[in-house]
Structure formats: C-alpha cells, structure tokens
Amino acid sequence: MVVLIEIPFYIFSGLAILFAGVILFTKNLLYGAFSLVGTFLCVAAIYVLAQAEFVAVTQLMVYVGGIVVLLIFGVMLTNKITDKGIITSSYNRFLGAIIAISLFVVLFYGILKINFGAVKGQSADMNNVNQIGVELLTEYLLPFEIAAVVLLIALIGSSVISGYKTKETDE
Amino acid sequence: MSSEYYFILAAALFCIGLAVIITKKNAVMVLMGVELVLNAANINFVAVNKNNLVSLDGQFFALFVIVMAAAEAAVGLAIILKLFKYYKTTELDKINQLKG
Amino acid sequence: MINPADLLEPLAWSQSTILCLLVLLLPLFSFIVIAILPNTQAKASAWVGMFMTLIASIISVHLLIAGWQGAGIHSRVEWFSFGHLPPFTVGVLLNDPALLMLVVVTVISFLVHLFSTAYMAGDAGYKKYFGFLGLFTFSMLGIILADNVLVIFIFWELVGLSSYLLISHWNHKESAIKAAKKAFIVNRVGDVGFIIGLAILWSQFNTLDLEALKVLMQASTIENGQWIAGAHSVSLPWLTAAGICLFLGAMGKSAQFPLQVWLPDAMEGPTPVSALIHAATMVAAGVYLMARVFPLMSIDALTFVAIIGSVTAFMGAIAALAQHDIKKVLAFSTISQLGYMLMGMGVGAYDAALFHLFTHAFFKACLFLSAGAIIHALHDYAHRADIHFDAQDMRNMGGLRKYLPFTFIAYLVSTLALIGIPFFSGYLSKDALLSGAYAWADLMSERTLSWHYLVPDLGFITVVLTALYMVRQLLLVFFGDFRIADERSIEANIKVKDVPWVMKTALSILALMSFGFIWSLNPLNHSLSWFLSALKTPTILVPGMNGNWQNNLVELAEHNHMQVTVISVFMIVIGGLVAWFIYRPKGKYAINYFSRQGASNVWQWLSFNNWYLDEIYNDFIIQPIEVLSQKLQLLDTKVIDNFIDKFAIFNIILGHLTAWVDRNIVDGLVNFSVYFVGRVGLMTKSMQGGKVQSYIALAFVGILIFIFWIIW
Numbered sequence: 001m002v003v004l005i006e007i008p009f010y011i012f013s014g015l016a017i018l019f020a021g022v023i024l025f026t027k028n029l030l031y032g033a034f035s036l037v038g039t040f041l042c043v044a045a046i047y048v049l050a051q052a053e054f055v056a057v058t059q060l061m062v063y064v065g066g067i068v069v070l071l072i073f074g075v076m077l078t079n080k081i082t083d084k085g086i087i088t089s090s091y092n093r094f095l096g097a098i099i100a101i102s103l104f105v106v107l108f109y110g111i112l113k114i115n116f117g118a119v120k121g122q123s124a125d126m127n128n129v130n131q132i133g134v135e136l137l138t139e140y141l142l143p144f145e146i147a148a149v150v151l152l153i154a155l156i157g158s159s160v161i162s163g164y165k166t167k168e169t170d171e
Numbered sequence: 172m173s174s175e176y177y178f179i180l181a182a183a184l185f186c187i188g189l190a191v192i193i194t195k196k197n198a199v200m201v202l203m204g205v206e207l208v209l210n211a212a213n214i215n216f217v218a219v220n221k222n223n224l225v226s227l228d229g230q231f232f233a234l235f236v237i238v239m240a241a242a243e244a245a246v247g248l249a250i251i252l253k254l255f256k257y258y259k260t261t262e263l264d265k266i267n268q269l270k271g
Numbered sequence: 272m273i274n275p276a277d278l279l280e281p282l283a284w285s286q287s288t289i290l291c292l293l294v295l296l297l298p299l300f301s302f303i304v305i306a307i308l309p310n311t312q313a314k315a316s317a318w319v320g321m322f323m324t325l326i327a328s329i330i331s332v333h334l335l336i337a338g339w340q341g342a343g344i345h346s347r348v349e350w351f352s353f354g355h356l357p358p359f360t361v362g363v364l365l366n367d368p369a370l371l372m373l374v375v376v377t378v379i380s381f382l383v384h385l386f387s388t389a390y391m392a393g394d395a396g397y398k399k400y401f402g403f404l405g406l407f408t409f410s411m412l413g414i415i416l417a418d419n420v421l422v423i424f425i426f427w428e429l430v431g432l433s434s435y436l437l438i439s440h441w442n443h444k445e446s447a448i449k450a451a452k453k454a455f456i457v458n459r460v461g462d463v464g465f466i467i468g469l470a471i472l473w474s475q476f477n478t479l480d481l482e483a484l485k486v487l488m489q490a491s492t493i494e495n496g497q498w499i500a501g502a503h504s505v506s507l508p509w510l511t512a513a514g515i516c517l518f519l520g521a522m523g524k525s526a527q528f529p530l531q532v533w534l535p536d537a538m539e540g541p542t543p544v545s546a547l548i549h550a551a552t553m554v555a556a557g558v559y560l561m562a563r564v565f566p567l568m569s570i571d572a573l574t575f576v577a578i579i580g581s582v583t584a585f586m587g588a589i590a591a592l593a594q595h596d597i598k599k600v601l602a603f604s605t606i607s608q609l610g611y612m613l614m615g616m617g618v619g620a621y622d623a624a625l626f627h628l629f630t631h632a633f634f635k636a637c638l639f640l641s642a643g644a645i646i647h648a649l650h651d652y653a654h655r656a657d658i659h660f661d662a663q664d665m666r667n668m669g670g671l672r673k674y675l676p677f678t679f680i681a682y683l684v685s686t687l688a689l690i691g692i693p694f695f696s697g698y699l700s701k702d703a704l705l706s707g708a709y710a711w712a713d714l715m716s717e718r719t720l721s722w723h724y725l726v727p728d729l730g731f732i733t734v735v736l737t738a739l740y741m742v743r744q745l746l747l748v749f750f751g752d753f754r755i756a757d758e759r760s761i762e763a764n765i766k767v768k769d770v771p772w773v774m775k776t777a778l779s780i781l782a783l784m785s786f787g788f789i790w791s792l793n794p795l796n797h798s799l800s801w802f803l804s805a806l807k808t809p810t811i812l813v814p815g816m817n818g819n820w821q822n823n824l825v826e827l828a829e830h831n832h833m834q835v836t837v838i839s840v841f842m843i844v845i846g847g848l849v850a851w852f853i854y855r856p857k858g859k860y861a862i863n864y865f866s867r868q869g870a871s872n873v874w875q876w877l878s879f880n881n882w883y884l885d886e887i888y889n890d891f892i893i894q895p896i897e898v899l900s901q902k903l904q905l906l907d908t909k910v911i912d913n914f915i916d917k918f919a920i921f922n923i924i925l926g927h928l929t930a931w932v933d934r935n936i937v938d939g940l941v942n943f944s945v946y947f948v949g950r951v952g953l954m955t956k957s958m959q960g961g962k963v964q965s966y967i968a969l970a971f972v973g974i975l976i977f978i979f980w981i982i983w
Binding site for chain 1: 175176177178179180182183184185186187188189190191193194195196197198199200202203204206207210213214217218220221224227229230231233234235237238239240241242243244245246248249250251252253255261262264
C-alpha cells in the first residue's frame with residue numbers, strides 16, 4: 001500500500017515540477033497557460049493522494065475550469081494574435097535564480113531538520129465530502145459567508161476596474 | 172508517506188512560482204506565478220491536515236485560499252486590462268513610473 | 272630721586288612764546304604760499320617771502336627787546352606718551368641766546384631775500400628759490416626755538432634737506448648736484464653721531480627735554496666708575512661719549528674737521544644762499560646746539576671739542592690761503608671761524624663763542640653778499656662785453672674799488688672785522704675767545720708746559736693766517752688793475768656797472784653791524800661789551816665736576832686779557848704786512864696772477880686742495896667702498912643670483928612633481944571616490960528601477976536573510 005501511494009506521488013509531483021518548469025522557461029504565453037493547467041491537474045492528484053478529495057475537486061473546478069480560462073482570456077485581450085505566437089521575454093534572471101535556489105535550499109534544509117514522524121496520524125471515519133459540508137455550515141459558517149461576500153465584492157470591483165467609463169470621469 | 176515529501180514539493184513549486192513572478196515580463200505570466208505560489212501553499216495546508224483528518228482545518232484553509240485565489244485572479248486580470256488600456260502594453264519593465 | 276614725569280608738566284603759553292610760534296610759522300607760511308602761487312606770478316613770490324621775513328624780523332626784534340636779560344621763558348605741551356615712560360613733550364624754550372639767534376636768522380634771512388630779488392632776477396628757478404628760502408628759514412627757526420633735543424634733531428634734518436635743495440638750485444649743473452649730494456651725505460655722518468648721543472641721553476634719562484635733562488643731569492651721580500641716574504646706570508665713559516656724540520652732529524653741520532669737506536663745494540649754490548646758510552645760520556646751528564647742550568658736556572668731551580675746533584680753525588685758514596675762487600676763500604674762512612667758535616665752546620668760553628657766532632654771522636654774511644654783488648656785477652659786465660669768463664675767479668678781478676666803491680667799503684669793513692682789528696666787532700669776540708682759550712690752557716696744564724697750549728697757539732697762528740688770506744683777497748679783488756679787461760683788451764668805454772640799491776641796502780645794514788661800537792661801548796675791551804655782560808655762562812651740570820673750574824676760567828681770562836690783546840694785534844699786523852708784501856699791487860705775484868695755474872709748491876698745493884682731504888676720503892673711504900661694492904655685486908650676481916636661480920629651478924621641478932602628484936594621486940583619489948560613489952549610486956539607482964518585480968526580489972532577499980538569521 002505504501003508503495004502504491006508513493007509511486008503516483010512521485011509521478012505527479014515530478015509532472016507538477018516539470019510543468020512548473022515549462023511555465024518558468026517558456027517564452028510563449030499560451031504554452032505557459034497550458035502548462036499551468038497541467039500543474040494544477042497534477043496538484044489536484046497530489047490533493048487526492050493526501051486524502052483531500054473535496055479540495056482536489058474544487059481545485060479542478062475553480063482553477064482549471066475558471067482561473068486558467070480567465071488567464072487565457074487575459075492573454076487574448078492584451079495581445080494581438082499573430083502566427084508568431086504570443087511571446088514574452090524574461091529579465092532579472094540571475095537575481096531570480098539566486099533567490100529561488102537559495103530559498104529552496106533554505107526551505108529544504110529547514111524541512112529536513114523537522115522530524116515529522118513524531119506527529120501521530122489520526123484517521124476519520126466519516127466521508128470527507130460529508131464532513132466538509134457539515135463543518136462548513138456549522139463551525140466555518142462565518143468565514144464561508146464572508147468568502148461569499150468577498151467574491152461578490154471582487155466581482156463588482158473587477159468589473160468596475162476594467163469596465164468602460166465616460167469621458168468625464170476617465171482620466 | 173511522510174509529510175516531508177509534500178513540503179519539499181510545495182517548496183519546489185513555491186520557488187518556481189517565485190522565480191516566475193520575479194523574472195517574467197508579462198503581467199499575465201506574473202499572475203500565473205502567483206497561482207503557482209498559492210498552490211504550493213495549499214499543498215502545505217493539505218499535507219499538514221493529512222496527519223489529522225478529524226478536524227479538517229487545513230482543508231478548509233485550502234478551500235478559502237482557492238476562493239481568494241479566484242477573487243484575486245479576477246481583480247488582477249481587471250487591473251492588467253486597465254494597465255494595458257493605459258500603457259498599451261503588459262510588459263512590466265516598461266511600466267516603471269515608480270522609478271526613483 | 273627725581274621723577275622725570277614731574278619735570279615734564281605742560282607749561283602755559285605766554286604772549287612771547289605764541290609770538291615765537293608766529294615767527295616760526297611765518298616762513299613756513301611763505302613757503303606754502305609760494306608753492307601754491309602759479310608759475311606766472313614768480314615776482315610775487317619774492318614779495319611774499321620778503322614780507323613774511325620782514326614781519327618775522329620785526330616780531331623777533333620786539334621779542335629781543337622785551338625779553339632781553341629776562342628769565343628764560345619755557346612753554347610746552349604734551350605731544351604723546353607711551354608705556355610707563357614719562358610723556359614726550361614739545362615746546363618753546365626762549366632764553367637770551369635763542370632770542371639773539373632769532374633776530375640774527377630772521378634779519379639776515381630778510382636781508383638775503385632783499386638781496387636776492389636783485390641777484391636772482393631773471394633766473395628760471397626764481398619762485399622755487401624763494402620757496403626753499405622760506406622752508407630753510409622755518410627749519411632754522413625750529414632748531415633755535417625747540418626745547419627738546421629730538422625736535423631739534425627733526426628740524427636739524429629739515430635744515431639739511433632745505434640746504435640740499437638750495438645748493439642744487441641750479442640743478443642743470445652737474446657740479447651743483449654733486450655738491451648738494453656731498454653736503455647731504457657728509458652731514459648724515461655727523462647725524463649718526465647725533466642720534467647715538469640722543470639714544471644715550473634717552474636711555475639714561477628717558478626724556479630729551481632740555482630743562483628736564485639739566486635737572487636730571489645735576490641729580491645724577493658717579494659711583495665706582497658708574498654713571499647713575501635714577502634707576503639707570505652705565506659705565507662712566509658713556510657720559511663723555513654722549514657729549515662727543517652730540518658734538519658729532521655739530522661737527523657735520525658746522526663743517527668741523529674731518530667733516531668740513533662739504534662746505535667749499537656747497538659754494539655751488541647761489542651766493543645769497545651761501546651768505547644765509549653757509550655763513551650765518553646753518554653752519555652756526557652746530558655751535559648753537561653746543562650752546563643748548565653746554566651744561567650736559569663733560570670736561571673730557573669739551574676738551575675734544577676744543578681740540579677739533581682749534582685744528583679746524585688752523586686747517587681752514589691754511590686752505591683759504593691759496594684759493595682763487597672768491598667764494599671758496601670765504602668758505603674756508605667760514606670753516607676756520609666756526610672752528611674758533613667750537614674751540615670757544617670747548618674751552619668753556621660759552622659767552623665768547625656765542626658772541627663770535629653773532630658778530631661772525633653779520634660780517635661773514637656781509638662778505639658773502641659783497642662777493643655776490645661783485646659776481647653779479649661781473650656777470651653783467653661779461654654780458655655787455657660779450658665775453659665768457661669765470662665771474663667767481665679772483666684771477667679775473669682786480670681794481671674793482673673804482674667801479675664798486677660801495678661794495679668795496681662794505682667788504683673792507685667786514686674784512687677788518689673778520690681779521691680782528693680793534694674798533695670792529697670781530698676784534699671783541701675773537702679777543703674774548705682767545706682769552707678764554709689761553710685761560711683754559713693755563714688752567715688745564717696747571718702752568719706747566721703741556722699740549723693744552725697748542726689750542727690757543729693754533730688760535731693765534733690762525734689770527735696771522737686770517738689776516739694773511741683776507742688782506743690777500745682784498746688786494747687781489749679791489750686793488751691793482753682790472754685783469755680780465757687788460758688781458759682780453761676790452762674797450763675802455765665798457766665799464767663794470769655798480770650794483771642795484773637793494774643790494775647796497777642789505778650790504779650797508781650788515782656792514783654797520785660789523786662795527787665794534789654796536790656791540791660794546793668801549794670797543795677796545797670785550798669785557799665791557801653789553802653783550803658779554805648780559806650773557807651768562809650756564810653752569811656745567813655734569814656730575815663729578817669741580818665747581819670752581821668755571822670761576823677760575825673767568826678769572827684767568829680777565830687776568831690775561833691784556834696780554835692776549837697785545838699778542839693778537841701783533842699777529843694781525845704781522846699777517847697784514849706779510850700779505851701786503853707778497854700780494855701788493857704791481858708786485859710779482861699780482862702781475863703774474865692772471866696766468867697763475869693752481870699753486871706752485873707742495874705747501875700751496877696742500878692749501879689749494881684743502882689738505883687733500885677729498886682725495887684722502889676718495890682713496891681711503893670711497894674707493895675701498897666702491898671696490899667692496901663691486902665685489903659684493905659680483906658676489907651677488909655670481910653666487911647669490913646663481914644660487915637663487917638654482918633654487919628657483921629646484922622649486923620648479925618640485926612644483927612639477929607636486930603638480931604630478933596632485934593631478935594623478937590627489938585628483939585620482941578624488942576622481943576614484945567620485946567614480947565609486949557614482950557606481951554605488953548607479954547600483955542603488957538600479958534597485959529603484961520602478962520595476963515592481965525587482966522590489967519583490969529584494970524583499971525576498973530580505974526574507975532570506977531573516978530566515979537565515981532564525982535558522983542559524
């Protein structure tokens with residue numbers, strides 16, 4: 001069992017890092033966007049492996065179905081579509097590499113220093129989705145409602161920001 | 172399956188996301204980097220919650236982060252559109268009015 | 272102990288002293304007025320000068336009559352003060368000698384002004400001449416009136432300056448310029464001594480006020496070879512040195528041996544100037560200075576004065592014997608007579624010396640002005656006869672009594688006065704001088720045979736010589752034939768014209784003053800003279816002085832007076848007869864005189880060249896100094912200039928080096944720091960690139976550092 005879980009974990013985490021690497025190194029925006037989809041899918045698989053089925057589903061619905069589409073729309077709206085592809089370049093590469101690598105080294109070192117084996121694991125008897133639904137409407141009701149309001153405000157705000165305005169108010 | 176592997180994966184995704192944020196010129200790409208970073212954080216929450224599935228606090232955090240990410244993406248894209256309308260570009264190195 | 276500050280209280284001004292100041296300032300005023308007169312108004316300058324000096328003379332005569340034989344009047348004000356020293360005062364000290372000198376200077380100055388109006392007529396420097404006469408008179412009056420030795424010194428130098436200006440009046444003549452320079456420089460030699468004397472007195476007494484000096488000198492004492500005055504003490508020889516140094520000043524001005532060389536050359540100036548400066552006033556300033564400081568002179572210093580005086584009297588008389596220039600004879604005679612006066616001062620015959628100063632002032636001024644009249648007449652003659660000859664050379668004269676009778680009489684009278692014939696003024700004063708000298712020799716040698724007798728003996732010999740050269744001059748100028756007319760065979764109808772009346776006026780007044788009865792009711796006995804009886808010899812106040820010395824001197828002088836008179840008259844007769852024998856008209860000398868060149872034997876050459884003093888100075892002082900200066904110049908150009916050149920080159924090299932260091936190292940440092948700061952600025956500027964991502968990156972750098980800090 002342990003092995004059965006580990007193998008897909010390695011596969012999906014490797015794929016996730018690979019897709020992330022493509023985002024990092026590609027020059028084409030659309031490649032980047034699609035690699036992001038790949039990454040999200042792999043991460044969703046990781047969530048499943050970590051026994052967070054509901055989060056994985058939400059990940060698929062929100063990220064892959066919503067955010068990525070939104071991003072691709074953004075790409076389309078801000079670039080002229082030509083046959084050359086939507087190219088972007090990068091800069092600050094040296095600084096970025098140093099920061100990223102050194103941060104990774106530090107985190108890696110820190111993670112290795114912590115002994116997570118001491119943490120005792122506990123299993124739930126309840127269905128995950130069921131449990132989340134119950135808790136969402138009982139214990140996490142207030143954050144849930146606030147999240148709804150936040151989403152509404154974000155929706156309004158984004159439409160206000162990007163919407164057309166009359167000549168008089170537009171600076 | 173110990174949590175360290177999740178954390179290391181999360182750290183790797185986080186660092187790649189960070190590198191994307193820092194190096195990419197296009198604003199949409201920067202937003203993608205931000206999504207990567209948020210995913211890395213979510214992996215951490217979920218991995219921590221994996222050891223104690225009784226309370227599911229970590230998963231809730233991950234859920235709320237996804238909600239916030241959606242809002243963030245919407246507002247961020249709106250801002251990018253506005254920027255594009257104003258500067259006629261989304262290349263961030265050309266938008267340097269903060270320059271001292 | 273006396274506090275010098277108490278002696279220097281300001282003294283109130285009286286009517287007399289204010290009038291004195293007026294007399295002093297009138298000639299200065301004349302100088303200023305003439306200086307600002309336009310050049311076209313040259314005639315007016317003479318009238319200004321004459322008017323001012325006439326007023327000054329009238330005031331002086333008034334002062335003399337009012338103040339004669341009164342107590343001395345002394346007024347002064349504080350000039351300045353410094354430190355803890357007593358204040359420096361300046362004022363007017365009016366006593367009998369000062370009053371007399373005042374009259375002599377102003378009257379003779381007036382007469383010279385009067386004479387000059389005719390003599391200088393048509394001269395290009397007419398205005399300048401009268402201006403400088405005013406300046407000279409002012410300076411001379413300053414010497415007479417000042418109560419302070421330093422103020423006397425200041426006017427003393429002013430006199431030197433104005434004398435320089437007047438001697439070089441004809442400044443287109445090389446000889447006149449040289450003579451003026453010579454007079455000035457030789458006088459400086461004496462003035463160095465003068466100022467050293469002042470320094471000694473100042474360091475000892477801290478004041479130079481004459482009256483205060485007298486009191487302090489009397490209060491000073493001598494102990495163990497030290498001369499003590501208050502807190503100051505120096506060794507005893509300084510007491511004598513002070514007197515001798517003051518005398519050095521007088522030596523320069525009064526043309527005493529060895530500084531007498533300037534006076535004959537000074538005859539280059541206009542003749543009235545010679546009369547004023549080199550007969551009556553400036554040369555007498557030295558004698559007058561001695562009279563002022565007489566109480567401060569020690570016996571040794573006085574002895575020095577007496578020796579120098581007698582030697583000068585003798586040398587001057589010898590030098591006068593063989594001269595051909597009419598003014599040179601008078602100049603040497605003046606030197607000789609000044610020697611007499613200083614000899615008189617030296618032997619303690621203060622009154623006699625001053626008496627001779629006054630009588631001499633008048634008869635010598637008369638002689639000079641007569642000579643001036645002769646020169647003027649001969650110039651006029653040369654102009655009309657259209658020939659050129661030296662109007663001052665006696666070889667060109669002769670027989671002038673027929674053409675210039677008035678001048679002849681004036682000349683004769685003053686010559687007789689100079690020789691010392693009874694009934695004339697010179698007899699009285701010279702007799703008094705010789706009596707004093709003889710008495711001094713008696714007293715000093717204590718009636719044993721001693722070198723002290725040389726002083727009166729030289730005096731007696733000088734009497735012979737004076738008679739000799741004056742009779743020679745009289746004979747050569749006024750008797751015999753008019754040589755220039757005979758030799759150049761000029762037509763007989765061109766004659767020498769008599770001089771204008773202004774000259775005659777001046778001459779007559781001066782000649783009148785040469786008669787003995789003006790000065791004494793009994794013209795045979797000087798001791799009955801109103802002058803000498805009025806003039807009291809001041810007591811010598813030098814410490815360590817035998818109080819009876821001066822009394823003994825007076826007694827002895829009265830005692831031997833008869834002897835001296837007989838001897839001197841005898842001497843005069845000898846001199847006169849010898850002169851008549853040698854220089855008589857139609858004599859061998861007179862006939863060959865026109866073609867005579869210089870002198871014929873060693874002794875005459877010695878006389879003609881004034882003892883070769885000029886040559887001696889030239890060989891022993893001027894030449895060595897010139898050689899030395901040439902050597903020094905050589906040293907300067909060769910060694911010092913070279914050294915300085917090298918030093919300059921070294922400096923230039925050093926300058927280049929430092930410039931290099933400056934440009935490359937110092938500038939380099941500055942440039943480097945600027946460059947460094949610039950780079951740092953660029954780097955930090957790049958951080959502020961306005962790019963949000965860079966800010967994020969840097970923020971993460973900070974976070975990284977933070978995490979490092981926490982983990983380790």
